[in-house]
Amino acid sequence: MRLSASLQRTARLALVSCGLIAALAGCAHNKPAVAPQRVAVSASANGVAVRPLDGAVFITDDQTSSVLSSSDAHTFAHYASVPTVAGQPASLSQLSFTDDGALMVARFGFGTAGAVFGIIGADQVVAFSGPDPSRRRLGLISIGSHHLLSTWFIKNGNNPPQGALSLITYDPATHTATERDLLTGLGKPVGIAISGDTVYVSDEANNNIVEASLNRLLGASQPVTLRTVFVQINGPDLLAVAPDGALYTKCNATGLCRIAPDGTITVLANNLQNARGIAVDMLRGKLYAIDRASHNGSTSYLHILPLR
Template sequence: MRFSPALSPALLRTTRLALVSCGLIALLAGCGGDDVTAVPQRIAVSASPNGIAVRAADGALFITDDQTNGVLSSPDGHTFSHYATVPVVAGQANSLSQLSFADAGTLMIERFGFGTASAVFGITGVDAITPLSGPDPARRRLGLISIGSNRLLSTWFVKSGSTPPQGGLSLITYDPNAHTAVERDLLSGLGKPVGVAVSGDTVYVSDQANNTIVKSSLSALLGGSQAVAPSATLVQINSPDLMAVDASGTLYTKCNTTGLCRIAPDGTIRVLANDFQDARGVAVDARRHQLYAIDRAGSTSGTSYVRIFPLN
């Protein structure tokens, strides 16, 4: 931009400052029409969080906590307290994965399990938690999403020693009364699938081992007789993690070492923020036009945050 010589030095400085500020806000919050409209809030949490979910009815937030091996809840997105404890596995570190609200308001959660003790649980209220019998405990589980009718999509991988991980996406169909479940593989040939999101008939899976986000037709997968390879790659992206998707089909996930990115349906990538310690779970609150993202501390002495990005 060229400045008129008629402008005073003070006005020039003010104009330049405004342009620089808009440039910074555009990177983090979107000047000129991006979907993020303000600088994000940063809420400190006394936890080691990973997964996050928002209850659509009232906007309450739920996060996993590896310090207590439990779930914390917050009615206002700022103050978190105990909600439920997931059974601990003796001799294993605590590692809880994604959260997802299912039929009748049940909160579903996965335990990673380190190759021997993964599990899926349903939480119907404070400290009312029940495991589902049936899913393979040898699968290290990370992503989880409800697709209705007592059905879940679960990402997982298996690993032996130093061999590369091999993973896939499965359908878990469960009986909420008997707490039993049947698991059927939908996608195969992935490395370390982490996040999963569904937009319309498209299911997206982030493959952290291969630095990709792949996509397939959900109806085709559900109607198939056996697991298949993903039909296409949406985008190559470094270090994708858990994912969320908004009403426009835009995905949100970790990118690079310290970033949080949005990926448009055409594969265009934009960095929303590049100052995360470790971006983990993300959740979209469509009713309140907000994006929530976990910023996990890199050490036990650090502070973790829930970060809130207002959306158009």
């Protein structure tokens, strides 16, 4: 199995379009500087995604177990509710758009109710049957042709978490799904990002980001245990990747970091409460980062930074 044609086209465009890379990476001349912005959001936010077509921004809200949307990244309104579980707090995952415009999200589930949902329009939410509800899900990314990559882990008592990266194949008509493990032996895998044939997974328990060949994982007859540690980093969380191959994620207790393709780490900000979801809008040259409130009563923020 190979990456979808649309994903490959996106990667090729990112590499060959000088005009696009100039807009994103700052290689164009006489461009006015864009100051970072910090927008307060009335939500217990975690995941964030940008709709490529129009640049609309979507965030999750664990207060209401819902997804909020904004056309300007400043004023957010209800978009869709994700089903809750009685007696269990809400906790939603990384957000990801599919090729056909559906928005995918997972419910963490706390070891009993993990689930994957497709949002095909405002308050049009479908649950996919099949994925194991005992898996605590955090990362989710579409790779086209009705396929998703999901990070998950199992936690039993005081034992260390055991996690993996899996492939979910779903039927949009019947809402059924199958799941097979691709990369095992992880601790607490959180975020997922893809650059070309490389898939990156942040492992919070082991304070690192690992990398592997996606085509190798997809073509293997059994789950792969061998992987390469791309970089050691303290407390990584959800991931995003820019067209130049740079990764963005949480680092340390209050940081947001850029990780260059050669592994060089640069701290972009060091005053966040709790960096969570990251999204790259490559067409508009923006980086979005969720700064989740550290405790009840404090305010969450959406940071908007120019891509360098």
